[in-house]
Amino acid sequence: MSERIEILGVKVDAVTMAQAVERVENLISEKKSSLVATANAEMLLNATHDTELKKILNAADLVVPDGAGTVWAARHLGKHMPERVAGADLVQELMKIAPARDIKFFLFGAAPGIADKAKLKAETLYPGIKIVGTRNGYFKPEDEPEIISQIKNSRADILLAALGVPKQEKWLFKYKDEIQIPVSIGVGGTFDVMAGVVKRAPLWMQKARLEWLFRAMLQPSRAGRLLALPKFVWKVHKQKIGTRNW
Ligand code: UDP
Secondary structure (H helix, E strand, O other): OOOEEEEOOEEEEOOOHHHHHHHHHHHHHHOOOEEEEEEOHHHHHHHHHOHHHHHHHHHOOEEEEOOHHHHHHHHHOOOOOOOOOOHHHHHHHHHHHHHHHOOEEEEEEOOOOHHHHHHHHHHHHOOOOEEEEEEOOOOOHHHHHHHHHHHHHHOOOEEEEEOOOOHHHHHHHHHHHHHOOOEEEEOOOHHHHHOOOOOOOOHHHHHOOOHHHHHHHHOHHHHHHHHHHHHHHHHHHHHHOOOOOO
16 A cells, blocks of 8 residues: 555545556456546645545545646655656556456547547557447436446446546546446546647656646646646645644
């Protein structure tokens, strides 16, 4: 078991990418409808005022440190956080080992057609991979029973849900026991990136921990979300100096 580091009330696992992949593999064999979350700064900040999200994250079986902000926060609090485990990268690592381990995926979420494009991309990148179902992420409550049975009947090992935060976490938590998929992971904009709709930052920017800046430049509508970062830094600092009510 890895150490869980509490950041703004949410326990984040101090794992490397290799350890995260191994944990997911173990969760698959346990077959108990596990939840994996990828916690970036924005999600951790949201959890400070969304108690349902906070409860779900703390009940998750694995919470990986997604993003430079989360790694920075743990280290600022004096804890050891080995590296960033971005959700989009975790998905690629799992897909890489999938053909050899016979791990089957269901892709749920994003606009119509996007999950299918992501499926094709995965099949090109990882020959032999089994993507056993796709479903777009725009639906009405009355469509849910059909979606649930589609996912359940697919008998996938991993459900990737890309509905955005916190919708995906809440949806998965609500229905995980019904869908009976061994591991469910909320993956945000990952299908858009795989389908080529949204570009990933160049490697040098990822290495310089500037992926967030790249995303804001490309999608100015998201720029407002950057305001979350200084707020996050401030709250983590307050946690460090022991002020209550951060
Ligand atoms: N999305 C969806 N259903 C919804 C709302 C959003 O499938 O009702 C999808 C959206 O098309 C996009 C993803 O969820 O593919 C959210 O991407 P974003 O990068 O905003 O993720 P976040 O930053 O919230 O993790």
